[in-house]
Amino acid sequence: MNLKDLSNILGLSQTTVSRALNGYPEVSEATRLKVQEVARAHNYSPNARAKRLATGRSMTIGHILPVSKKHEMVNPVFADFIAGAGEVYSENGYDLLLSVVDDENEAESYRSLAMRGAVDGIVVHGPKVDDARIALLQDLDMPFVVHGRSSHVKSDYSWVDVNNRRAFERATGFLMDLGHNRIAMLNGLADMDFAVRRTIGYEAALKAGNIVPDPELMCFGEMTENYGFEVCRKLLELPDPPTAMVVSSIIPAIGVRRALGGAGLKIGRDMSVVSHDDDLSYFRNTGDFPAFTAVRSSVREAGRRVASALINMITGREEGPHQEMLEVELTVGQSTGPAPAMRRAMQQR
Amino acid sequence: MNLKDLSNILGLSQTTVSRALNGYPEVSEATRLKVQEVARAHNYSPNARAKRLATGRSMTIGHILPVSKKHEMVNPVFADFIAGAGEVYSENGYDLLLSVVDDENEAESYRSLAMRGAVDGIVVHGPKVDDARIALLQDLDMPFVVHGRSSHVKSDYSWVDVNNRRAFERATGFLMDLGHNRIAMLNGLADMDFAVRRTIGYEAALKAGNIVPDPELMCFGEMTENYGFEVCRKLLELPDPPTAMVVSSIIPAIGVRRALGGAGLKIGRDMSVVSHDDDLSYFRNTGDFPAFTAVRSSVREAGRRVASALINMITGREEGPHQEMLEVELTVGQSTGPAPAMRRAMQQR
DNA sequence: TGTGTTTATCAAAGCGCTTTGAATAAATCA
DNA sequence: TGATTTATTCAAAGCGCTTTGATAAACACA
Numbered sequence: 001m002n003l004k005d006l007s008n009i010l011g012l013s014q015t016t017v018s019r020a021l022n023g024y025p026e027v028s029e030a031t032r033l034k035v036q037e038v039a040r041a042h043n044y045s046p047n048a049r050a051k052r053l054a055t056g057r058s059m060t061i062g063h064i065l066p067v068s069k070k071h072e073m074v075n076p077v078f079a080d081f082i083a084g085a086g087e088v089y090s091e092n093g094y095d096l097l098l099s100v101v102d103d104e105n106e107a108e109s110y111r112s113l114a115m116r117g118a119v120d121g122i123v124v125h126g127p128k129v130d131d132a133r134i135a136l137l138q139d140l141d142m143p144f145v146v147h148g149r150s151s152h153v154k155s156d157y158s159w160v161d162v163n164n165r166r167a168f169e170r171a172t173g174f175l176m177d178l179g180h181n182r183i184a185m186l187n188g189l190a191d192m193d194f195a196v197r198r199t200i201g202y203e204a205a206l207k208a209g210n211i212v213p214d215p216e217l218m219c220f221g222e223m224t225e226n227y228g229f230e231v232c233r234k235l236l237e238l239p240d241p242p243t244a245m246v247v248s249s250i251i252p253a254i255g256v257r258r259a260l261g262g263a264g265l266k267i268g269r270d271m272s273v274v275s276h277d278d279d280l281s282y283f284r285n286t287g288d289f290p291a292f293t294a295v296r297s298s299v300r301e302a303g304r305r306v307a308s309a310l311i312n313m314i315t316g317r318e319e320g321p322h323q324e325m326l327e328v329e330l331t332v333g334q335s336t337g338p339a340p341a342m343r344r345a346m347q348q349r
Numbered sequence: 350m351n352l353k354d355l356s357n358i359l360g361l362s363q364t365t366v367s368r369a370l371n372g373y374p375e376v377s378e379a380t381r382l383k384v385q386e387v388a389r390a391h392n393y394s395p396n397a398r399a400k401r402l403a404t405g406r407s408m409t410i411g412h413i414l415p416v417s418k419k420h421e422m423v424n425p426v427f428a429d430f431i432a433g434a435g436e437v438y439s440e441n442g443y444d445l446l447l448s449v450v451d452d453e454n455e456a457e458s459y460r461s462l463a464m465r466g467a468v469d470g471i472v473v474h475g476p477k478v479d480d481a482r483i484a485l486l487q488d489l490d491m492p493f494v495v496h497g498r499s500s501h502v503k504s505d506y507s508w509v510d511v512n513n514r515r516a517f518e519r520a521t522g523f524l525m526d527l528g529h530n531r532i533a534m535l536n537g538l539a540d541m542d543f544a545v546r547r548t549i550g551y552e553a554a555l556k557a558g559n560i561v562p563d564p565e566l567m568c569f570g571e572m573t574e575n576y577g578f579e580v581c582r583k584l585l586e587l588p589d590p591p592t593a594m595v596v597s598s599i600i601p602a603i604g605v606r607r608a609l610g611g612a613g614l615k616i617g618r619d620m621s622v623v624s625h626d627d628d629l630s631y632f633r634n635t636g637d638f639p640a641f642t643a644v645r646s647s648v649r650e651a652g653r654r655v656a657s658a659l660i661n662m663i664t665g666r667e668e669g670p671h672q673e674m675l676e677v678e679l680t681v682g683q684s685t686g687p688a689p690a691m692r693r694a695m696q697q698r
Numbered sequence: 699t700g701t702g703t704t705t706a707t708c709a710a711a712g713c714g715c716t717t718t719g720a721a722t723a724a725a726t727c728a
Numbered sequence: 729t730g731a732t733t734t735a736t737t738c739a740a741a742g743c744g745c746t747t748t749g750a751t752a753a754a755c756a757c758a
Contacts, residue, residue: 002714013738018716028736045464049401050714053743058398060446067432072649076631079428083416086449095467096447097409100435115394118444225632229640251631254603258640261610282425282600283574291578291607300421351744362708367746377706399744402713466714704755711748718741726733 001044010038021046060095061085061310062119064110066103066126073222075126076251077278077299081147084303085123092311094120107136114140121310123147127193145310145322147302150193158313158322160305164194167295167328168201171246171274174293174330176209179339180244180272184217184235186228186256187248195220195248198276202246217242228255232271236263243339244272250283253292253335272336276328290333297328350393359387370395409444410434410659411468413459415452415475422571424475425600426627426648430496433652434472441660443469456485463489470659472496476542494659494671496651499542507662507671509654513543516644516677517550520595520623523642523679525558528688529593529621533566533584535577535605536597544569544597547625551595566591577604581620585612592688593621599632602641602684621685625677639682646677 007017012031020027020035027035052058063082067074082096089096097119101109110133113119121143124133130152137144138155146159168185175183185202188195203213216238221227228247232255235241247253253275257267267273277285277294285292305324312318337343356366361380369376369384376384401407412431416423431445438445446468450458459482462468470492473482479501486493487504495508517534524532534551537544552562565587570576577596581604584590596602602624606616616622626634626643634641654673661667686692 003716004714014715015717015739016737019737022716026736031736043464045461047402047714048465048467049398049405049407050743051716052398053396053402053713053745054715054717056398056716056743063447065428065432065435067435071630072432073630074428074432076425076428076629079414079423079425082447083414083421083423083449086414086416086447090448090450096449098412098431098435098445098447099439100432100445101439112394115392116397118397223631226636257610258606261606261615266610280425281420281422282572287575352746353744363745364709364747365707368707371746375706380706396744399713400746402715402743403745403747405713405746700758702755702757704753706751706753708751709749711746713746714743716741716743719739721738722736724733724735727731728729 001042002047003044006039006042006044009042010035058095058118058120059093060097060119061089061307062097062099062113062122064099064101064106064113064122064125066101066106068222069102069104071222071224073224076223076249076280078125080278080280080299081125081303081306083281084298084300085307086303088304088307088311094311107132110136110142111140114142121145121314123306123310128191129193129196131193143310143313145306145313147306148193149197151196156321158309160302160309160322160324160326162194162297162302162326162328164197165201165204167276167297168198168246169205170201170328170330171276171295172202172205173208175244175246175272175274175336176205176211178244178272178336179342180242181209181211181339182214182217182240182242182244183211184242184245185219185247186231186245186252187218187220188223190220198246198248217245223249223252225251225255225258228252229259230255232256232259233263236260236265242271244274244336247273247275250275250277250280250285250292250294257335268335268337272339274336277331285331285333290331291335293331293333293336295328295330297326302326350391351396352393355388355391355393358391359384407444407467407469408442409446409468410438410656411446411448411462411471413448413450413455413462413471413474415450415455417571418451418453420571420573422573425598425629427474429627429629429648430474430652430655432630433647433649434656435652437653437656437660443660456481459485459491460489463491470494470663472655472659477540478542478545479540480542492659492662494655494662496655497542498546500545505670507658509651509658509671509673509675511543511646511651511675511677513546514550514553516625516646517547517595518554519550519677519679520625520644521551521554522557523681524593524595524621524623524685525554525560527593527621527685528691529591530558530560530688531563531566531589531591531593532560533591533594534568534596535580535594535601536567536569537572539569547595547597566594572598572601574600574604574607577601578608579604581605581608582612585609585614591620593623593685596622596624599624599626599629599634599641599643606684617684617686621688623685626680634680634682639680640684642680642682642685644677644679646675651675 007014020032124146127148127150131150275292275294277296278299309322356363369381473495476497476499480499624641624643626645627648658671
C-alpha cells in the first residue's frame with residue numbers, strides 16, 4: 001500500500017492525500033477526515049525512504065559510539081544518555097542512527113555520515129580537551145551539540161555540560177570540612193575535558209584550604225571497576241596514605257570499596273569516598289542514606305537536553321549556539337565520615 | 350556534488366558512473382579507474398537517501414531499546430551488545446537504527462519500523478518466556494534474530510542464545526561440590542526467558558544432589574545493584590540463612606557484596622557467590638584470581654553473532670532459521686569458598 | 699563479406715514521496 | 729450581473745540514485 005494505491009482507492013490525487021495526511025491547510029476538513037480514515041483502514045504508512053528523498057531531510061540524528069581499540073571499553077554512561085535522548089527523538093519523529101566505530105577512525109565516520117546525507121544532526125560524545133571533531137563538524141556544516149565541552153576549542157559551538165569544576169570543588173571541600181587533608185583524586189583519562197575541569201575544581205578546593213595538591217594522589221585512567229581497585233591498593237601502600245578520595249564515577253568507586261574490603265578497611269570509616277554519580281539506572285545510589293556520598297547529575301536528563309537543543313537548531317526554532325550548564329547536587333551517604341584526627345577528638349569529649 | 354554533476358564532469362552517463370562506482374562488470378577497467386579517481390578528487394559520496402529509495406533497501410538494522418516505564422531501567426548489557434553488533438554492521442555497510450521506547454508501546458514501534466520501510470531487519474532484545482514480538486515480526490515478514498529465546502513460542506525463528514540452563518546448573522553444582530546445601534538464587538524478572546532457563550538449571554543441580562528447592566531462597570527482580578543488596582539483607586535475616594548464592598549478573602552481585610560488608614560478613618568466606626558474568630567492558634572480572642567466581646559469556650561476541658546472522662538472512666546468504674547456542678565458561682574467583690561445615694572439617698585435620 | 703557475439707556505453711524509466719504551479723469550483727464583492 | 733477572491737483539487741516535475749532495454753562499436757567466425 002503506497003500513496004498511489006491509496007489515492008486511487010480514494011479517487012483523489014496524490015497531492016491531496018499527501019497534504020491531508022501531513023496536516024496542510026489547503027485541504028477541506030471533510031476530505032481530510034475521509035483520507036485519514038481510509039489510510040488507517042488500510043494501515044498505510046508513508047515510505048520513509050521516499051519521504052526522506054523528497055523532503056531532503058533524513059529525520060535522523062547520528063550518535064557515534066567510539067570504542068577504544070585498546071581496552072574495548074564502552075562508555076557505561078552511554079546507554080542512559082541514549083535513553084534520554086531517544087525519548088525526545090521519538091516525540092519529535094526523529095530516528096537515531098548509532099555508529100559504532102573504533103576511536104582511531106572516528107573522524108572518517110563523521111565525514112561519511114555528513115556527506116552521505118544520512119543524518120540531519122550529530123551528537124558529540126566524550127569531548128577531549130582539544131577536540132578536533134568540533135572543527136570538523138563546523139567545516140562540514142553539520143548541526144551538532146556536544147555533550148560536554150572542549151576547553152581548548154575557542155570557537156562558538158553548542159554544548160550541554162555538567163559543572164564538573166564545581167562538582168569536584170564541592171566534593172573536595174566537603175571532605176576537607178570533615179577534617180581530611182590527604183585527599184586523593186581518581187579521575188578519568190587525562191585528555192578528557194571533564195577530567196581536566198574536575199582536576200581544576202579539586203585543586204581549587206585544596207588551595208582554598210592551603211593544601212598543596214600532591215601529584216602522587218592524583219590519578220588518571222579509564223574508569224573501570226578494576227581501575228578503582230588497583231589505584232586504591234597502590235594508594236594504601238603509600239608511606240602517608242590518603243584518608244579520603246574523590247572519584248570520577250561510581251564504577252571505580254565500587255573498585256575502591258573492594259580494595260578497602262580486601263585490606264580489612266571500611267569505606268566511610270577508614271576511608272572517605274565522594275563519587276561523581278551519573279545516576280545510572282542499574283545503579284541507583286539513592287534512598288535515605290545511599291551507599292555513596294556523591295555529587296549527582298542525571299545523564300539521562302543531559303540526553304534529553306542535548307536532543308532537544310539539537311532538534312531546535314535543525315528546525316530553526318533556536319538561533320545561535322545553545323550552551324547549557326547543569327549543576328550537580330551533593331548527597332551525603334555512607335561512604336564518608338570524619339577524618340581520623342577529628343574522630344579521635346570527638347571520642348575524647 | 351551529486352551523480353549528475355560528477356557524470357557531467359567526466360563526460361559519461363550517470364549509468365556508467367554509477368556502475369563504475371558500484372563495481373559492476375559492464376564497465377571497462379580504464380573508465381572505472383578514471384571514475385574512481387575523479388570521484389575521490391571531488392570527494393563524492395552517493396546520497397544515502399536516494400540510494401535507499403532506488404534500491405528499495407534501507408541498509409539499516411533496527412534495535413529497539415525498551416525502557417521500563419516504572420523503573421526507568423536500561424539494560425546495562427545493551428551498550429556492550431551494540432558495540433559487538435555495530436562492528437559487524439560497519440564492516441558490511443549497514444547502519445544501526447536505535448529506537449528507544451517505553452516497554453508498553455513496544456509493539457507499535459516494531460510495526461512502524463517495518464511499515465515505513467526504515468529497516469531491513471530487526472534484533473529482538475530481552476525476550477520474555479512468551480514473547481509476542483516474534484509472532485508480530487513473522488507476521489510483518491520482517492527478518493529478525495532474537496538475542497535469547499522464547500520458551501513458549503513454538504514456531505521456528507532465528508536466535509543466538511547463551512546456554513542459561515547449563516550455566517546455572519554448573520554454578521549451582523560448583524557450590525554444592527564445595528559443600529553448600531542452602532543455596533539461594535538471585536534471578537532476573539520472572540517473565541524473562543533467561544530467568545526461567547536459569548531457574549531450571551538451578552533446580553536441576555539441586556535435585557541431582559537430593560536437595561529440594563526452597564522457594565524462600567529463590568528471588569526474582571530487576572537486576573540492579575540495589576536489588577542484590579536488599580535481597581541479600583533479607584536472606585541474612587532468615588532463621589536458616591543460605592551459605593551460598595547464584596546471582597544472575599555481576600551488578601546485583603556487587604549489591605550482595607555490599608550487604609555482606611554491612612553485616613560484617615565477608616564474601617567468599619561467610620557467603621559464597623557465583624555470578625553470571627556478561628563480561629561488561631567497564632567491569633572486567635578477570636585476572637588470575639578475579640573478584641567473582643562466575644560463569645562467563647561475552648555479550649559483545651553475542652552481538653557480533655546476532656548481527657552477522659541477521660545480515661546473512663537479509664542478503665540470502667543463509668537459508669532457514671539460524672539457531673546458535675553459546676556456552677559459558679566457569680572461572681573460579683575470590684567470591685567462593687567451602688561451606689562452613691566443610692571448613693570446620695578441614696580445620697580439625 | 700556478412701552474420702552473430704561480446705563489450706562498453708547511454709537514454710530513460712522508476713523508486714514513492716513532496717511541492718510547485720495551474721485549474722476548477724465556490725464564495726464574495728462591487 | 730460580471731469581476732475578483734478564496735477554497736479545493738489536480739497534473740506534473742523533482743529529489744538523486746539504480747536498473748532496464750536499446751544502441752553502437754569492436755571483435756570473432758565462417
